[in-house]
Amino acid sequence: MRSNRVCNITGIKYPLFQGGMVWVSDWNLASACSNAGILGTIGTGGMTLSEVETNISKMFDLTCNPFAVNIPLIRPNAEEIGHIAIEMGVKVIITAAGNPGAIIPKLKQSDVTIIHVVPSVRGALKAEHEGADIVVCEGYEAGGHNSPHEITTIALVPQVVDSVDIPVVAAGGIADGRGIAAVMALGAEGVQMGTRFIATKECNAHINYKKKLVDAQDTETCIIGRKLNMLRVLKNNFAQRILDAEIKGASKEELLKIIGSDVNRNVSGAIDGNVAEGTLQAGQSAGLVKDILSVEDLVDSIIYEYGKAVTGLPVF
Numbered sequence: 001m002r003s004n005r006v007c008n009i010t011g012i013k014y015p016l017f018q019g020g021m022v023w024v025s026d027w028n029l030a031s032a033c034s035n036a037g038i039l040g041t042i043g044t045g046g047m048t049l050s051e052v053e054t055n056i057s058k059m060f061d062l063t064c065n066p067f068a069v070n071i072p073l074i075r076p077n078a079e080e081i082g083h084i085a086i087e088m089g090v091k092v093i094i095t096a097a098g099n100p101g102a103i104i105p106k107l108k109q110s111d112v113t114i115i116h117v118v119p120s121v122r123g124a125l126k127a128e129h130e131g132a133d134i135v136v137c138e139g140y141e142a143g144g145h146n147s148p149h150e151i152t153t154i155a156l157v158p159q160v161v162d163s164v165d166i167p168v169v170a171a172g173g174i175a176d177g178r179g180i181a182a183v184m185a186l187g188a189e190g191v192q193m194g195t196r197f198i199a200t201k202e203c204n205a206h207i208n209y210k211k212k213l214v215d216a217q218d219t220e221t222c223i224i225g226r227k228l229n230m231l232r233v234l235k236n237n238f239a240q241r242i243l244d245a246e247i248k249g250a251s252k253e254e255l256l257k258i259i260g261s262d263v264n265r266n267v268s269g270a271i272d273g274n275v276a277e278g279t280l281q282a283g284q285s286a287g288l289v290k291d292i293l294s295v296e297d298l299v300d301s302i303i304y305e306y307g308k309a310v311t312g313l314p315v316f
């Protein structure tokens, strides 16, 4: 994988990002990724401000390579997290799930690279207009929060590439070197993966979650919460109850009652390992995840597969 604009802008060796993942991408995973030559990312979604600071400090202790801080813009204190990151010396911020106009121009007053995640051409144009340096375009296959536009990665990437001048990083449904080769052919200059990195030794996700991901087949994710926040998850008892209620036309209030307020389903599934009743965010690439590897071995195998995929392409 050759150095390109994404590598030049971020300072990483390979144009591969470990996507920020709420609850399961703390400094353990992010530092291993940065040390493997890709962009490690702290997912601040579920962190307190003091946890954000601790995670950033740990990153500076554990790696000399570039890393990013991911900030979901639905967080009320998103801007504060951005300023903390910048003050602590973070050079790359990845924003997602919200209006980039509200934050990018403010953060760009400092010398920081801003990457914004979008689900559509319109979102990419807006991010570019607001000053983003790179856009991650994330298709409907992706794990975690999803867009009601439901555009797949293979359809979205070339349309975004044709619409913006800044580099495009593809996300959603990619879990190995073949997937990277495919989206690079569509004009992407990098890839962001989330789901694949859950099944790594360094990821802080509960082992039950990792094992359920490794055991998952192609049909074992679903979208829940179309009336709330769309989320792609592994199917389990909890997800099935939500799906059943949604088919019957349950209201927002009825769905919230099923979710319940006494327990955080994300923490219960991802951290405590309750794989029946917790929320297990994962993408459609789950069926490609066959083993729990160290980040170093995973990145090595991805680079090898990418080379094999590219050289093996037929010439017409």
Ligand SMILES: Cc1cc2nc3c(=O)[nH]c(=O)nc-3n(C[C@H](O)[C@H](O)[C@H](O)COP(=O)(O)O)c2cc1C
Residues within 6 Å of the ligand: 018, 019, 020, 021, 022, 024, 043, 044, 045, 070, 071, 072, 095, 096, 097, 117, 138, 141, 142, 143, 144, 145, 171, 172, 173, 174, 192, 193, 194, 195, 196, 280, 281, 282, 283, 284, 285
């Ligand atoms: C468990 C999980 C949690 C996620 N949390 C976040 C998040 O907090 N912020 C964000 O921008 N994206 C989040 N994502 C999306 C990833 O950063 C990444 O874009 C996505 O996983 C790529 O698609 P893939 O899952 O098919 O690899 C999450 C994804 C997963 C699987």
